Amino acid sequence: MSAATQGSGSPELKGHLSLASVVTFGVSYMAPSLVIVLFGVVASASSGTAPTAFLLATGAMCLTALSYARMARRYPASGSAYVYARRQLGAPVGFLVGWAVLLDYLFLPMMAWLVQSVYLNAQFPAVPVWVWLIVNAVLTTVVNIIGLNFTDRLNKAFTALAVLLVLLFVIYCLIHLAGHRPASYSAPLWNDGTTLAGVSAAAAVAAYSYLGFDAVTTLAEETRDPARTIPRAVVLVVAIGGLLFAGVAYVMQLVHPGGQFANPDIAGYTLSVQVGGQAFADWTNTATIIGGFASGVAVQLSTSRLLYTMGRDGVLPRRVFGILNPRTHSPVRGLLVTAAMAAVGLNISLATATSFVNFGAFLAFTAVNACTIAYYIRHRRTEPGVGALGYLLIPALAACVTIYLLTQLSGTALTIGVCWLCAGLGWLAWITRGFSRPTPEVIAGTEATPPTAAQEPAVTES
Template sequence: MSEMRETQHVRTSAAAAEPGRLTGRLSLASVVTFGLAYMAPSLVMVIFGVIAEVSAGTAPTAFLVATGAMFLTALSYAKMARHFPVSGSAYSYARKLIGSRVGFLVGWAVLLDYLFLPMVAWLVQSLYLNAQFPGVPVWAWMLINAGLTTLVNIIGLTLTDRVNKVLTGLAVFLVLLFVAYCLVHLADRPPQSYTAPFWNAESGLAGISAAAAVAAYSYLGFDAVTTLSEEARDARRTIPRAVVLVIAIGGLLFAAVAYVMQLVHPGGVFDDPQIVAYTMSVEIGGQTFADWTNMAAIVGGFASGLAVQLSSSRLLYIMGRDGVLPKRFFGALNARTGTPVPCLVLTGAVSLIGLDISLETATSFINFGAFLGFTVVNVCVVVFFVRNRGVDGVKALGYVVAPALGVCVTLYLMTQLSSVALTIGGCWLAAGFAYLLWLTRGFSRPTPELSASALG
């Protein structure tokens, strides 16, 4: 066993030393932090009002249901990451198990999510900064956020890792500080019921289910840690653990914060559900404290922007390295920093689209690619079982039942998307199919494949 580990270590080290390849530097803590930053710990405060309104005052239950539902898909990602420790996420798994053409279309669909998510993260960040400092317009904050984030990511993974840990830690601290103020407030004004946030006379399965579907959007990005497979130490162990830990930690944090907020404000009736956290902060701590609470979203937003752009650039790089996208541009790594600079610059430039677009429009179409990717990864686990029945550790419960339930959940979530999201997603897929036809000259040429070395 020790000889096998030593051989694997030598192979990993040799791969890391190859020019033009990503190198394994990230620890489990670093990967988990990236995943939590991607999900944005302060997001629960931002969307609490909407979730509580839809669920009739049972926001923590909605978050727990969403956590359980997304956990099924997280287990599928963990299995795939263990068997195929390669960057590229759903794109790579589909290519390996279902076929290169399907993999291409999945990668193209997920690209819609990954390419525009940094823009959404920066737009949210800029809206909060504009609310805090109205003298600076939103478009200026967009340029500042995109520029700073791109610069940090270009300098190198080590700096990005350190900045991300500091900012995510600060964001979590501010969220916990908000919770502490809520608990002090509750000590002076005890709630009438401690169980009402989980179930009350107004709540019902339909409302909680609808709210859970909305809450599930908060978990988008847990899968992004799989794009760091080639930059994580011992990826076969680190990435699967990180995927599960991100969902577990993030989900429990969301549910706990929502429970405390629901105790402070029972029920689901609000003057404006979109600014509940701010008005609640004024109530429990005053105006100055509310301003600091707003900083939690700002700090968390910058950390999220870092993580989102990092994973987006890695997916673009992998697709460029495979020749799916123009290799000279997308498949290039900077010799000094070891980062895909062209991909980072491109994702930064996409922020220009967000200079004249609403947040609702920006977020309406990115979920299509995410949920399609989730569905395909669950399907990949079932395909893996069919191909490897009888292999030790490949059991029907974990490789068929759980992912099948995951497929049902993600397909249901897709039905909850707006018509705008489905239309844009469908048009994007059609454009991808047309590009695939051109790339393969009408399927007369093979779709570019992952190299054997990339698959470990």
């Protein structure tokens, strides 16, 4: 469905992304090499059953992914949770959901650049982190400004290379295991020290690896047949990412049984040295750098689309965010705003930035599950295929999971998140003149689009 424009003749979001392109964006957003980085922390928390924790996290995220898929099929617009909440929970609530998502999306590009810069500094210590931060922000911004087709091709190449390097790491691990036969092939899945509470806690940590699967919904207006393609892409991104994470974690857990590490934070690097030597460990670091660049491109791309959608609607300044470049059809001003967030990265810790991101992401996940339930309540008697299992029970279970993840955040994260929501409420009061006017509406329709018979099998309903 074509989205709103500011007026006749104004440029619209434009593109012809395929299912493969959208899935690649989602996988690159999650960063394939992240499992190597997080392995030590997850294995330590799960008493040496990291793959089980990743599988449990995959299942939990799949529940919410199904809700995103169902909403994306009905509302194939680029605003993601913001659009879904506006249509199902009301325009004011929708704005606050979009505002919360901004806490996630605005800081994720900066986080991607910061992590990338830390790894580059480790590889090239003569260049300070702040220089790498600026270089990364400029490069990804230029790539995204050039246009979606160029970004798509570059993203595919970098993501493929990052995946290949992760698989090369797995091959080295398997070669190592050929000469060091593990005592048990089942211990990485469940062992004498495993407890359900421990695996659940580790899965909550692993769930952070999946942040960004929802970002593919921001590409709806630039995708071929979005009502069919985007729902499939959402589920595929979680499934592919989850299987990759669990498979790599299983092999790593065979190389290093148990959850005891000298330093869990660098366990992946230590294993790289163990299986391939120092030179190979440097190549593993290269995989993280390449994957980080692709992730930065995808993260900034999706952030600019959300800013554009909210600007187009008028809930953010339209002259800043609601305008597309007439030649490239890119939201250049939104891209420049996200690039400016790199300045924040010069003065903020990664832990604090992570707090911002997690609050916005898990609140958005909860809202989308609530939207699916609201859709069931409104359409269960009038629309075939809207069944209690798919639109009520599974979203309710998914909402319980995402609310649990919210409660696991630190007090600092919750405080920052609540303060951000209060700021959004103040902005909403301003643009509605003290709530005396309605929240600015979308300019052209994003009315629900019931799926055709051909589209319905994309996600099994009941």
